[in-house]
Amino acid sequence: MSKPTQWIVGLNAVASALEHDAENVREVLLEAGGKNPRITEIEQEARRKDIDVRRVNQQALDGVAGGVRHQGAAARYAAARTWDEHELPALVEAAEGRALLLVLDGVQDPHNLGACLRSAAAAGATAVIIPKDKAVQINATVRKTSAGAADILPIFSVTNLSRSLRELQKLGVWIYGLAGEADASLYAIDLKGNVALVLGSEGDGLRRLTRDNCDQLVKIPMPGNFESLNVSVATGVALFEAVRQRSA
């Protein structure tokens, strides 16, 4: 049976799908007369990989993009693999004591989630965990904002986040909750081993149960004494502190 397909849109998302997962790209639509040189590059790459590519008018692209800004490029993509919670332990074990997990406790804004996924992919994160309820899921806007990261990262949408955190602890993962009011600084902790970085939602931050299941709460010091960072910015800072420590 052939896999279900969906449209992914945007220059980065289409280029990334062609680069990382061309065998799941079924066809590419590009804007006729589009002047952006990246459109020509995408066209050449698709042809090189023997993928059906067509030049179409803007209305045709608007039609498949469903309101998401497409920048003159769309690809029909066989939906990325979905991950089952039971596969998480094997991924942690395969990381041999250096798993780096990003846990997002109820992010609402698809642009924020996409930006977090982009940072997670760039940081070489092992996996991303999000709750199934009361949180944005992977949709077209998330895919586009993630610049293709949503299609290459293992993403687990779990029914009970607190239970997942406890299971990670049993696997030897140290759970750090990011909270602006914490006493400990992110820069004072050891992020070299199996680590999960847990970030809260835009409005409410970390839920109480999630906090309770963290081994430690840490803050990103803000000399500007401002209320908080955007969740995707905090995600980037935290992930790349782990990357820095691991490459030192």
Ligand SMILES: C[S@@+](CC[C@H](N)C(=O)[O-])C[C@H]1O[C@@H](n2cnc3c(N)ncnc32)[C@H](O)[C@@H]1O
């Ligand atoms: C926009 S903030 C949420 C602010 C929310 N009003 C609160 O009380 O937490 C979203 C998430 O980003 C992370 N975050 C933002 N600024 C941070 C900081 N200075 N230190 C640690 N985490 C931070 C936290 O995980 C937070 O839950």
